[in-house]
């Protein structure tokens with residue numbers, strides 16, 4: 001979805017509020033593709049500050065389903081992102097991209113909602129997703145989810161030097 005900003009760009013002091021839809025149903029990164037849930041309409045407010053400077057506020061609310069880093073069970077991660085940006089329509093597109101130092105979500109006088117929101121989610125994506133702080137993970141021998149049960153594998157008595165070798169072996173199989 002595109003938001004046409006020409007009205008707010010053309011008149012100083014103008015305030016424009018818009019609700020927009022983020023269209024994708026999944027969020028895709030190099031690490032995987034995560035379903036999106038409970039998307040709310042995205043609220044935007046644009047203000048023409050004069051001299052073609054535009055301030056923008058946006059509120060993004062949605063949830064992603066991401067597998068736990070340790071046990072791979074689905075974890076719901078809620079996002080409530082309040083973003084603020086300021087851009088100068090006197091600048092060329094290339095200058096603006098450099099100034100916003102990230103993404104090219106404005107082209108001509110249109111704002112591309114999908115690429116803006118994608119960038120915001122990416123910025124706010126946690127490095128690590130855990131179903132709980134003390135997630136026990138899965139047994140690396142038999143694959144049992146150790147949050148739900150135990151297995152008979154004897155992993156604790158493993159010689160630490162041997163464990164290291166097994167780790168190397170595991171990683172080389174990835």
Ligand SMILES: [Zn+2]
Pocket residue numbers: 068069070071072073130131132135136137
């Ligand atoms: Zn977990």
Ligand SMILES: [Zn+2]
Pocket residue numbers: 139140141142143144151152153
């Ligand atoms: Zn096991």
